[in-house]
Amino acid sequence: MIPVIGLVIGVGVGLWMQPTVPLSLQPYLPIAIVAALDAVVGALRALGEKRFDDRVFVVSFISNVVIAAAMVFLGDQLGVGSQLSTGVIVVLGIRIFANAAAIRRRIFHA
Amino acid sequence: MTHPAGAVREATSLLGQIADTALDDDYYVFRGSDAPRTRWDGAWVAVLIVLFAIIMTAAAVQTREDRPATELERRTLAQDIEARRQVLESRQSTASELRDEVESLRASAARVDPRTEDLRLVAADVPAEGPGIVATASGSPDDVVGGRISDNDLQLLVNGLWYAGAEAIAVNGNRLGSLSSIRTAGDAITVNFRSIGPPYTVIALGDPDTLTERFSENQGGAYWEARAKSSGLRLSMTPSSEVSVPAVPAGRLDLKHATALEVDR
Numbered sequence: 001m002i003p004v005i006g007l008v009i010g011v012g013v014g015l016w017m018q019p020t021v022p023l024s025l026q027p028y029l030p031i032a033i034v035a036a037l038d039a040v041v042g043a044l045r046a047l048g049e050k051r052f053d054d055r056v057f058v059v060s061f062i063s064n065v066v067i068a069a070a071m072v073f074l075g076d077q078l079g080v081g082s083q084l085s086t087g088v089i090v091v092l093g094i095r096i097f098a099n100a101a102a103i104r105r106r107i108f109h110a
Numbered sequence: 111m112t113h114p115a116g117a118v119r120e121a122t123s124l125l126g127q128i129a130d131t132a133l134d135d136d137y138y139v140f141r142g143s144d145a146p147r148t149r150w151d152g153a154w155v156a157v158l159i160v161l162f163a164i165i166m167t168a169a170a171v172q173t174r175e176d177r178p179a180t181e182l183e184r185r186t187l188a189q190d191i192e193a194r195r196q197v198l199e200s201r202q203s204t205a206s207e208l209r210d211e212v213e214s215l216r217a218s219a220a221r222v223d224p225r226t227e228d229l230r231l232v233a234a235d236v237p238a239e240g241p242g243i244v245a246t247a248s249g250s251p252d253d254v255v256g257g258r259i260s261d262n263d264l265q266l267l268v269n270g271l272w273y274a275g276a277e278a279i280a281v282n283g284n285r286l287g288s289l290s291s292i293r294t295a296g297d298a299i300t301v302n303f304r305s306i307g308p309p310y311t312v313i314a315l316g317d318p319d320t321l322t323e324r325f326s327e328n329q330g331g332a333y334w335e336a337r338a339k340s341s342g343l344r345l346s347m348t349p350s351s352e353v354s355v356p357a358v359p360a361g362r363l364d365l366k367h368a369t370a371l372e373v374d375r
Contacts, residue, residue: 002155006157007163011166013167014168021169026172030169033166045132045133052137056136056137058158095128099133
């Protein structure tokens with residue numbers, strides 16, 4: 001219940017306050033969001049498998065976001081920002097799809 | 111490290127490995143750890159979820175707001191392209207109009223040309239060649255009074271030839287135009303301000319037979335006949351099927367003012 005309420009509150013706050021993202025952080029925002037999404041989907045799967053652990057979620061969420069943003073930042077400094085973003089997106093996308101597939105299997109038994 | 115299937119599976123590829131270990135291993139490892147669990151853990155989850163939702167919403171909103179600018183830019187570019195295309199079209203049509211104009215002007219010039227060429231020929235602006243006569247005049251071999259050819263003699267010879275129907279005349283290679291003069295300057299005679307000396311060769315273009323015949327009948331012919339008798343001047347006329355005269359010097363064509371003469375024909 002907590003996650004759903006949190007989501008609703010977050011979206012509401014975001015729509016209501018419309019915070020502007022600092023220009024310097026804008027390139028890393030999409031990657032950070034995808035990384036966070038990976039952590040969230042992983043958590044949902046763990047929840048389904050009755051393995052969910054608060055601490056693991058918190059750590060994986062923060063580390064995912066920080067590492068993804070750091071990689072893109074590093075890539076930008078090295079001049080391979082877009083390639084590295086693509087790599088990060090591919091890995092995270094595969095993980096999200098795999099986790100979503102596991103959730104789907106558990107729910108629909110298919 | 112514990113893996114989902116309980117067994118270490120050989121990952122067939124990097125991507126396969128990524129898919130296999132999609133769920134963080136920590137969820138399997140951490141299970142059953144005896145770290146004390148507090149309510150704070152749940153609060154952290156809630157905070158992170160809220161944060162995640164806020165950031166996601168903000169990013170989505172921002173991207174949505176940025177879109178009009180991108181769209182505007184794109185539309186401006188499209189309009190720019192359209193404007194340039196119209197400019198190009200109008201330029202092309204102008205070019206084609208001008209090309210037509212050039213074409214028609216060239217055609218009209220070609221129509222005018224024959225007459226212009228005729229006029230230029232008459233005005234001595236162009237070299238001419240064709241049938242004609244070569245008249246050679248020289249003074250008396252004996253030292254008699256009036257035995258030298260004067261400018262007046264040459265003037266009358268030339269005028270006689272004009273009157274006989276010559277179309278173009280050159281004296282010692284100097285074409286006669288509307289501003290040409292035959293004058294005495296010191297000992298010599300000048301034509302077009304160029305000094306010439308005997309023998310004087312006058313080339314006249316025209317029908318050789320008619321020229322010779324009409325010259326001998328007009329005043330010029332009569333004058334020269336008289337001069338030949340009295341002072342021993344010699345004039346020989348040789349018909350030729352192909353003689354040529356040069357153009358008059360450009361300075362002798364520079365007509366500043368002229369009035370058409372009413373001539374009864």
